[in-house]
Amino acid sequence: MPVPPAPPVSARIRKATSEAVGGLPRQFWWLWTSTLINRLGGFVVTFLALYLTTDRGYSASYAGLVASLFGLGSAIAAVGAGVLTDRVGRRPTLVAAQLGTALFTAVLGFTDGQVAIAVVAFLVGLCNNASRPAVSAIIADIVPAGDRVRAYALNYWAINIGFGLSAAVAGLIASHGYLTLFVLDALSTLVCAVVIFVRIPETRPDAPAARADEPTPGLGTVFRDTRFMAVVALNLLLALVAQQGSTTLAVDMGRAGITSTQYGLVIGLNGLLIVLLQIPLTRWMEGRNRTALLVASALFIGWGFGLTALAGSSAWFYAFTVAVWTIGEILNAPTMMGLVAELSPTHARGRYQGVYSLSWSLASFLGPAAGGVLLERAGGAAMWGACAVCGTVAAAGYVLLGRRPGTATAGTPVRAGQEPAGTEPAAAGS
Template sequence: MAMFRTLYRSMTGFPGGFWVLWSATLVNRMATFVYPFLGIYLTTELGYSATTAGLVLATFGIGSVAGSLIGGELSDRIGRRPTMAGAQLLAAVSTAIMGFTPNGVAIAVLVFFMGLGVSASRPAVQAMIVDMVPQKDRVRAFSVNYWAVNIGFGFSAVVAGYLVHEGYLWIFLGDAVTTLICAVIMWVRLPETRPERADTASSGTEAPISSRQVFRDSRFMTFCLLALGVWLMMYQGWSILPVDMAGRGISTQAYGLIIALNGVVIILLQIPVTALVKGRKLGLALVLTLSAVLLGAGFGLTGLAGTSLIFSALCVVIWTLGEILYAPASSAAVGELAHTQARGRYQGVYSLSGSMASVLAPLVGGLVLDHWGGYSLWSLCAAVGVVAAAGFWILFHQPARSTDGSGGDAEDKPAGPQEPVSNPAVRLPARAVSDQNSTAGIG
């Protein structure tokens, strides 16, 4: 009964629009078939090498880099809803066409556009959650939304593992159709939540900060650099891990079942772990440091798994625990630290770390796997985990400079003159602090 009470408390108190977004996310992720199996498709079905597969997968990351910045900019300029719907439509069309062409160059181009569409919607989704949910509930909101992502992913990993025996075309078409349904739900059912721009000409206030000024926020960019290391590890599990396991003689069905543990563990533990973290009031430094340690340990131990399915499954469970801690805490932190009218841009720049990792991870992972073997690859992941953990601990224990202030979201407040809120996690640029004084009501 205590578990059900915890689940109920964690799932209540959100606005209706949040649940529409949650439902659209669930539908989309229940058929995320293509990317997890694309490396296997390229190497076993089309006969490309692991290095070539890594290059093709890297084009997804290149598209993601562009999509993160474009999506962040568009979500602040034209709105969250059209950005999300348009991006999902682009991803659906690209995925569908991909299933009908065996040409490697054409697949690489389509993977680029698929990555662009997938990543362009991410900053808008995150910014909309920040728009709709008060600061005190944001970690919980991101956790519940991430829960939907992994309910769908756990389902899709198992189904895709068996669909490939009926033909790879089915995973392309299934992914495309559900992505299209997601776009329709977003366009028809979601309200627009973008904060109204202040009339700067009449009010005498400064314009909201630009993307360039976000990049000049040195403390925030340090956080993004550490996030890049975390994402470099996680993308190995979705791109090179299936190739490595296939090389060790583990079947696609077994990989599907093992990787599905990632979603199953998150489904079972995401809400309880989030409630535990919130109840103990653990700081971001401890949560993010622990997440990096678990991720590094889980991927590092993969190098010792060999052909053991049980050991491989245990490794997935360990790094999944790190993912459970990292994902909602990091997204909520960015939301708290972003200027009200630049939430999309901040989320876009943060998403850029994941997008860059999606370029580098399969490229580096494929090269290391081909030339030095799996043990070297997973040992490298363990080292990255240690460095990221130390970086998070140091960063979040550094005081913000008092000369230019620190910005971020505090509790939602009515419009009116407010003092900037000091936040030790991120130091905003001087322009952002000035905007914070002039626009008020941040949250």
């Protein structure tokens, strides 16, 4: 019996593209577009540590302190914006956050003096992270459960398309002066706010009629959810490692004689690899054991940063280490976001997403300061070795969480078309 001919390459590409990006609501794609625009101009956070140490002449400890204050603002915003997302709405919270970020990013470029820079960096962090719970809640509102991991992966893809391009270009711009980076970052964030205001409607589900025996979920409800808080705690440990990529790594590379242009190209590899690999790896991840994916991601991230201790003054070896921990990011991000969305009750999504975001914010507060001090006082071997240890401990924690009774959602991902047990479907038409 003759074997039917294989479909042409163009047909296979169209089919793969349709499976990767098809079937998602139009509002999601406007959100995706706004994210891409914002990240294309997202220069400042990536280059802040390098700007403070090489252009302004401040110490690594001060750069770590400023990054930590940025993280402190982010931590406060994570919880506050999560509450506002549920109470006031997703759209107004997101627009206000973007407008504030644009304003204070521009101000930071003109600010002088250690205290003033630290204060404005705190305000940038406060506004910048206020958008995260709202974006995550919008995706959970409008995308069916079976497509959420794919939607979060696509949103993460947009972040890294922008990040990869902006990091590479920003290194060239920075060599002629850093002020332009701050101005362009502010302008892109302003455009993002306009797109959100014009194109993205409010998606907050209507609150159900209150029952006497069912109090409205509050922050206390989130913190008492031990299963969810275990996920947050493990993410915090891993986020402490990941945070070093935009702070301590820049200082270490600068000390090794790596130029700002080389740093931009090396760190831009992170975004480039995510752009190339996120979609095919997300398709490969479908139906695979969630615990195994989280364990693998923790080991890749921890030991990828650990390998930095061997880089010396080689930009190529730094690029290799970035490639290793980038694979871990690709595995971790959509898997974790899908799990958090499943664990979040419909009418408390903002609060749950805010507390999850808090783990990243605390990491951005604690990680730079700890990394800067450890690098300065103990050296690179101790700094990057600690990252490898943290990644290993996080991997062990994911194994224990996957075996914990009653934590089935940590084991196997939800199949396409299924709603996870214990959650409500997204509001129709939202």
